[in-house]
Amino acid sequence: MKAVLTAAFAAFALSGAALAQSDDYVRPAEAAGADLPDGLAHAVFSSGCFWCTEADFEKLDGVVEVVSGFAGGTEVNPDYYDVARGRSDHHEAARVIYDPSVVSYEALLDHYWRNVDPFDEGGQFCDRGSGYAPGIYTANAEQRAAAEASRQSVQALFERSIIVPVEDLTTFWPAGAEHQDYYLERPARYQRYRFGCRRDARLRQIWNDVE
Numbered sequence: 001m002k003a004v005l006t007a008a009f010a011a012f013a014l015s016g017a018a019l020a021q022s023d024d025y026v027r028p029a030e031a032a033g034a035d036l037p038d039g040l041a042h043a044v045f046s047s048g049c050f051w052c053t054e055a056d057f058e059k060l061d062g063v064v065e066v067v068s069g070f071a072g073g074t075e076v077n078p079d080y081y082d083v084a085r086g087r088s089d090h091h092e093a094a095r096v097i098y099d100p101s102v103v104s105y106e107a108l109l110d111h112y113w114r115n116v117d118p119f120d121e122g123g124q125f126c127d128r129g130s131g132y133a134p135g136i137y138t139a140n141a142e143q144r145a146a147a148e149a150s151r152q153s154v155q156a157l158f159e160r161s162i163i164v165p166v167e168d169l170t171t172f173w174p175a176g177a178e179h180q181d182y183y184l185e186r187p188a189r190y191q192r193y194r195f196g197c198r199r200d201a202r203l204r205q206i207w208n209d210v211e
Contacts, residue, residue, distance in 0.1 A: 044137040047116035048124025053094040062103025126197035137169040
C-alpha cells in the first residue's frame, strides 16, 4: 500500500456497512467508520495471492491505495490461515481505492485480466485451493455491467472457458498488518515467492498467445 494513505483507507465503509478487520490488524481510531473521500471509488478483485494483487494494482496511475484482505465469504472476521487452507469460503482479495478522473473502472478490469489466470478455478499459479480462487466483486450495478461486459470481451479471445465469477460485493475484511505492503516491506522474499510461483511466466504464456 502507499504508506501515506494506509491509515485513512484501512477500514472504509462498504455497501453502507463499516469495514471489519482482523484481530491483529492495527487501525487508527480516527479511521473508524470513515467513508470514501469525495471523488474516489473502490473495486475489489481476487487473483490468487493478495500480496501480488496488491502489488499489481499499485503500479497504476490513479490508484490511491490498495488493501490486502478477504472477500466473497460469509464468516465474520475470517482468519488468514483458515482462508489459505480452504477452511473458509472467503478468497484472498485486494480492495483498490482509485480516482475515476484518472483511471476508469474499465481500465482496472483490463489490468485485472492481464494479471490473472482466467482458466484456473482451483487456485492461482502455485497457490492451490479455494482461498486463492479468482473473482471480481462488484459494488454496484454499474460495476457489475462493466465486469460482465469485460468478461465477455476476454472470453471472445479464447476457445477455453473463462471461469472467473462476477459476484456482488458484501463485506471486505482487511488482512493483518503483516500482509499489507508485503512487496515493499519484504522485497527479496516477495520476489523469490513470485518468481518461484511462476506467476509472470504463466501470464506471459496466456497473453502472448493472443497478442
